Amino acid sequence: LSDALLIALDAMGGDYAPQEIVRGAIRFVLSDHPDATGVEVALVGDPEAISTCLKAEGFEASSRLSLISATEVIAMDEHPLEAIKKKPDSSIGVCAKLVKEGRAQATLSAGNTGACLVAGVMLIGRLPQISRPPIATYIPRQGGGATLIVDAGANVDCQPSHLADFALLGSLYMQEVAGIARPRVALLSNGEEDAKGDELVKRSRSLLQELGLNFTGNIEGNTLFEDHADVVVCDGFAGNVLLKTAEGMAGLCLSLLEDVPEVQRRVRERVDWAECGGAPLLGIDGVSVIAHGRSNARAIETALQITARAARSGYVEAARTALEGRSA
Amino acid sequence: LSDALLIALDAMGGDYAPQEIVRGAIRFVLSDHPDATGVEVALVGDPEAISTCLKAEGFEASSRLSLISATEVIAMDEHPLEAIKKKPDSSIGVCAKLVKEGRAQATLSAGNTGACLVAGVMLIGRLPQISRPPIATYIPRQGGGATLIVDAGANVDCQPSHLADFALLGSLYMQEVAGIARPRVALLSNGEEDAKGDELVKRSRSLLQELGLNFTGNIEGNTLFEDHADVVVCDGFAGNVLLKTAEGMAGLCLSLLEDVPEVQRRVRERVDWAECGGAPLLGIDGVSVIAHGRSNARAIETALQITARAARSGYVEAARTALEGRSA
Numbered sequence: 342l343s344d345a346l347l348i349a350l351d352a353m354g355g356d357y358a359p360q361e362i363v364r365g366a367i368r369f370v371l372s373d374h375p376d377a378t379g380v381e382v383a384l385v386g387d388p389e390a391i392s393t394c395l396k397a398e399g400f401e402a403s404s405r406l407s408l409i410s411a412t413e414v415i416a417m418d419e420h421p422l423e424a425i426k427k428k429p430d431s432s433i434g435v436c437a438k439l440v441k442e443g444r445a446q447a448t449l450s451a452g453n454t455g456a457c458l459v460a461g462v463m464l465i466g467r468l469p470q471i472s473r474p475p476i477a478t479y480i481p482r483q484g485g486g487a488t489l490i491v492d493a494g495a496n497v498d499c500q501p502s503h504l505a506d507f508a509l510l511g512s513l514y515m516q517e518v519a520g521i522a523r524p525r526v527a528l529l530s531n532g533e534e535d536a537k538g539d540e541l542v543k544r545s546r547s548l549l550q551e552l553g554l555n556f557t558g559n560i561e562g563n564t565l566f567e568d569h570a571d572v573v574v575c576d577g578f579a580g581n582v583l584l585k586t587a588e589g590m591a592g593l594c595l596s597l598l599e600d601v602p603e604v605q606r607r608v609r610e611r612v613d614w615a616e617c618g619g620a621p622l623l624g625i626d627g628v629s630v631i632a633h634g635r636s637n638a639r640a641i642e643t644a645l646q647i648t649a650r651a652a653r654s655g656y657v658e659a660a661r662t663a664l665e666g667r668s669a
Numbered sequence: 670l671s672d673a674l675l676i677a678l679d680a681m682g683g684d685y686a687p688q689e690i691v692r693g694a695i696r697f698v699l700s701d702h703p704d705a706t707g708v709e710v711a712l713v714g715d716p717e718a719i720s721t722c723l724k725a726e727g728f729e730a731s732s733r734l735s736l737i738s739a740t741e742v743i744a745m746d747e748h749p750l751e752a753i754k755k756k757p758d759s760s761i762g763v764c765a766k767l768v769k770e771g772r773a774q775a776t777l778s779a780g781n782t783g784a785c786l787v788a789g790v791m792l793i794g795r796l797p798q799i800s801r802p803p804i805a806t807y808i809p810r811q812g813g814g815a816t817l818i819v820d821a822g823a824n825v826d827c828q829p830s831h832l833a834d835f836a837l838l839g840s841l842y843m844q845e846v847a848g849i850a851r852p853r854v855a856l857l858s859n860g861e862e863d864a865k866g867d868e869l870v871k872r873s874r875s876l877l878q879e880l881g882l883n884f885t886g887n888i889e890g891n892t893l894f895e896d897h898a899d900v901v902v903c904d905g906f907a908g909n910v911l912l913k914t915a916e917g918m919a920g921l922c923l924s925l926l927e928d929v930p931e932v933q934r935r936v937r938e939r940v941d942w943a944e945c946g947g948a949p950l951l952g953i954d955g956v957s958v959i960a961h962g963r964s965n966a967r968a969i970e971t972a973l974q975i976t977a978r979a980a981r982s983g984y985v986e987a988a989r990t991a992l993e994g995r996s997a
Contacts, residue, residue: 481921482921483920483921483924494859497859497866497867497868498867498868529910531822531825531905531906531909531910531913532909538825538906539825539826539904539906540825540826542906561909561913562909562910562911562912562913562914562915562916562917563913563914563916563917563920564917565913565914565917566917566918566920566921567917567920575910576867577859578859578866578867578870578907579906579907579910581859581860581889581890582857582859582890582903582907582910582911582914583890583910583914584890585859585889585890585891585893586890586891586893586910586911586914586915586918587890587914587915587917587918588890588891589890589891589892589893589894589895589915590894590914590915590918590919590922590940591918591922592811592891592894592895593809593810593811593894593939593940594918594919594922594936594940596811597935597936597939597940598932598936601929601932604926604929604932607925608922608925608926611921611925612918612921612922612925
């Protein structure tokens, strides 16, 4: 069974945990989606709570959907670093350790994003030469397809070398996971012209040009949702502004469609991506995907597919090789 | 005629100049909109080109719609500072000088934004204690109303003192022009919690708290389009990312409504604000409003209303008084 893959799923994280998380896992293992084939899920958390949820769905733990105990839970508003240190048996922490020990090939959580990040860095560990692992998030494009934003919010106050790392990691991810031979990498700026940008962007440009990637120059927010780039690189503060503003504007548009529910549903499916996807943590030595805190069963099912695809792709190995080959 | 007001309108600026600019001015002076009452417009630019446009519309220059010659034009892609220096008789420059000399009470241009900014700073002049005048732009809100974003893109690499100036100027603008007694001022960040932010945001928070404004704390992109703040303060790089991303997401939503043209039109009216409004340049000693480069006649008409309202409000005098009273 060379294809066998175990995903450690944090059953306790997210606004609708554990019910919706467990239901999402059930949907995933019962589906005939190609990304679900041969994938096992371990529900990590309070065994009693998880069993109750499984029972409510008429389901029993099996090899496809097993149960691993974690006695502590990190709340959404806890301080990430303190929580990971103080709660060694938290569901997020246990998931990360399962990946570190090779008992699971990937982990997924809809819980405290900062704690997932800290667990990834401290418990799974960083890839060589990566000082600040970024979070990557897809945004939808006109005409279909998606663009990866790196960093989506993990690191503020970045240096040019960090943005260069984000570019390399994002490009490798799109190459290995999305199968794009030479992903187009663009730099988020306040104008497309070469001279545009703040100090960070200007100093990062030359570094990005030297990486041997398919670097296409600056990109501005108004063309982000068209087919111009596969990876958009930015500081985590700008990445957060970008993603949250897009979410806010999508909300405004959807609010204007309330009297045409069928149209609203169709638009929502394309623009409400934030709540039904998964954001991989790049630059750590394993696969860790973060889902939206408001994830329902369907969102968890989709995020499990993304997690499985990332784990199968071997992008972590590709990144490790690329980074080890890079002069320090 | 204490209400008499002259707006110097750059007839040569924008993608559809001079035709659409002239048509917008005609629509404005012929309308019975309250903001147009008693307002005169001077079309500034190449007299021959403007006369041809007026004639094509069956219109003649009059006291309501006069003509002032400017022999040079600054192109959209010219370097702003160099262009203002090299072309002393540019339409943007002549408009600014008319304001400086008190011959016009306000100016409006859909031309090179950077050149408008430089003309405002160098030819009209800054208000006391303001080192970096910001551009302010409205974004639409769910349920109606609008929020002012300051800085919309004039200044990158800001210091906390600049953000404090943006807060003060934005608050005064909303007070005097929009008639809001105590405008709610929020700081754009990557989370609502007090501890969130990059270095600039964290260092600016305490300054903003000490200004005596109605400061409400951090705001995140996803709630920008709801009724939480009247003024949102940010560095010009983040402001550009915010506004352009919102424009891009609105474009994606509109593209998904192509098969329901009536719905699309209705949504466009609310979210396509970028192309039909005006962005005032704050912190200079006069009223200067910048319109979108793609402005058509309707957009110019709307922008002229905004310009007239700003000139009538006396916010420049209010800002001068507030700044003179502030300890240096």
